[in-house]
Amino acid sequence: MKHNAFVVLSVLFLGLTVGCQHPSNTSDNTSRSQITNQTSQNALVNQELAQKALNSNLAYDLVESLTVEVGPRLAGTDKDLIAVEWAMKKLNSLGFDKVYKEAVQVPVWERGYANASITAPFAQPLVITALGGSVATPKGGIEAQIVRFDSLAALEAADPSLVKDKIVFIDHKTERHRNGKGYGMTVGGRSKGAVAAAKKGAVAIVIRSIGTDSDRMAHTGVMRYQQGVAKIPAAAMSNPDADLINAMLKRDSKITLALDMSSKNLGTATSYNVIAEVTGSSKPDEIVLIGAHLDSWDEGTGAIDDGAGVAIVTAAGKLIQDLPKKPARTVRVVLYAAEEIGLIGGKAYAKAHEQELAKHYIAAESDFGAGKIYQLDVKVNPQVFEQVLAEHHGMKAVGVEMGNNKAYGGPDVSMLPNYGVPVASLRQDGTDYFDYHHTPNDTLDKIVPSALAQNVAVYAQFAYTMAQSEIDLRPIPAKAK
Numbered sequence: 001m002k003h004n005a006f007v008v009l010s011v012l013f014l015g016l017t018v019g020c021q022h023p024s025n026t027s028d029n030t031s032r033s034q035i036t037n038q039t040s041q042n043a044l045v046n047q048e049l050a051q052k053a054l055n056s057n058l059a060y061d062l063v064e065s066l067t068v069e070v071g072p073r074l075a076g077t078d079k080d081l082i083a084v085e086w087a088m089k090k091l092n093s094l095g096f097d098k099v100y101k102e103a104v105q106v107p108v109w110e111r112g113y114a115n116a117s118i119t120a121p122f123a124q125p126l127v128i129t130a131l132g133g134s135v136a137t138p139k140g141g142i143e144a145q146i147v148r149f150d151s152l153a154a155l156e157a158a159d160p161s162l163v164k165d166k167i168v169f170i171d172h173k174t175e176r177h178r179n180g181k182g183y184g185m186t187v188g189g190r191s192k193g194a195v196a197a198a199k200k201g202a203v204a205i206v207i208r209s210i211g212t213d214s215d216r217m218a219h220t221g222v223m224r225y226q227q228g229v230a231k232i233p234a235a236a237m238s239n240p241d242a243d244l245i246n247a248m249l250k251r252d253s254k255i256t257l258a259l260d261m262s263s264k265n266l267g268t269a270t271s272y273n274v275i276a277e278v279t280g281s282s283k284p285d286e287i288v289l290i291g292a293h294l295d296s297w298d299e300g301t302g303a304i305d306d307g308a309g310v311a312i313v314t315a316a317g318k319l320i321q322d323l324p325k326k327p328a329r330t331v332r333v334v335l336y337a338a339e340e341i342g343l344i345g346g347k348a349y350a351k352a353h354e355q356e357l358a359k360h361y362i363a364a365e366s367d368f369g370a371g372k373i374y375q376l377d378v379k380v381n382p383q384v385f386e387q388v389l390a391e392h393h394g395m396k397a398v399g400v401e402m403g404n405n406k407a408y409g410g411p412d413v414s415m416l417p418n419y420g421v422p423v424a425s426l427r428q429d430g431t432d433y434f435d436y437h438h439t440p441n442d443t444l445d446k447i448v449p450s451a452l453a454q455n456v457a458v459y460a461q462f463a464y465t466m467a468q469s470e471i472d473l474r475p476i477p478a479k480a481k
Contacts, residue, residue, distance in 0.1 A: 053457035062311035067301040075338035076108035096276035112262030129218035141260030164201030208242035213435035271337040280330040289363035293339030300442030309366035316459035327467030346412030365410025371429030377403035
């Protein structure tokens with residue numbers, strides 16, 4: 001049945017792809033028959049790529065290897081460098097035309113321990129974790145009354161007298177959405193909350209975890225300090241513990257919390273962006289970039305964030321590498337360093353490759369777990385937007401609908417549009433992504449092999465189609481003010 005189903009999908013894929021192509025942006029002396037022939041050939045190759053991806057275990061084997069043999073790989077740690085060497089060996093063993101690494105300077109942070117408890121009026125322990133980059137509490141810890149806010153905005157609007165000498169508690173629940181938009185609504189409390197609280201005289205901040213789960217485990221993630229503003233300890237508590245505090249506040253408005261943390265910053269270290277290439281056959285200096293980030297937080301094993309992405313783009317690149325005839329453009333697989341602590345690898349890549357960004361045809365990043373891809377969005381010249389989608393209509397055979405022209409590409413490629421580089425977002429179903437994101441629960445068992453294989457099929461189709469395309473994707477729309 002599986003084979004027969006794929007035959008039906010293959011026929012649909014070929015029909016959709018051939019039927020939706022347009023001869024725009026080709027030279028005047030190129031005949032319609034030549035265009036149709038090339039389009040048919042591209043469709044057949046894409047059909048082959050999809051079939052091989054859906055029947056392959058390579059991506060799952062890669063993410064299993066990364067999570068088992070390396071595990072957590074926080075940027076700047078020994079495990080981070082082990083991950084770099086793992087990537088170099090894997091990419092070389094897969095036979096890419098070029099494999100190399102580029103040094104990136106990254107900050108080093110040590111988590112240490114983080115303990116918290118309500119000491120009055122209802123003594124109970126809490127489950128917390130330090131936010132990435134946080135300083136420690138003073139020796140012996142901090143004990144102070146908490147002051148609750150619904151959101152970062154509510155804290156920023158508060159009278160400083162309400163906050164001074166207290167521990168701020170931001171209680172902003174993350175909504176569950178397939179596209180993950182709830183995260184964007186709440187993450188500011190994690191990244192900016194410590195600065196906002198310190199400006200008003202707070203001694204520490206503890207936020208409700210930026211997650212959609214009800215497990216009693218906390219979600220970590222990077223936070224920021226601001227020069228000239230006092231650095232106060234910052235942590236996240238589990239969602240059930242946030243609910244517990246709310247229940248306490250119904251009974252007594254004066255809740256005292258004890259906080260003890262030992263996290264610290266340890267300077268800088270060298271990490272690496274790891275890069276592999278499938279050299280283009282006729283336009284080797286033009287780049288189609290597909291990326292993911294190699295680092296992870298240190299609490300889980302980094303399976304969905306972003307071992308899955310590493311496996312997806314690597315396996316997709318391998319499928320293209322193994323084609324009898326390489327596509328016109330070079331397909332570049334980039335495994336970025338230090339995404340979790342501030343997109344450091346992505347920024348370093350943009351700076352190091354600034355002189356060749358004009359030759360980057362399009363870029364996309366897989367960094368949202370391993371849920372099935374359901375939609376393709378792009379950011380290209382609006383005049384060719386419909387033509388670009390038409391080239392990808394064959395993806396409908398593997399469950400992908402055509403989307404909009406508002407893509408941002410993914411975290412590590414999000415700065416490339418500032419240089420005029422077109423980007424694409426291959427939208428994954430993230431309905432449960434923030435149940436596990438940045439927690440000890442980010443482990444291999446959360447990945448469904450068939451969904452992972454579908455991702456590989458879509459990324460392989462996308463990269464190959466873009467590497468063969470004759471459409472001029474530039475100029476892209478200006479950034480909205």
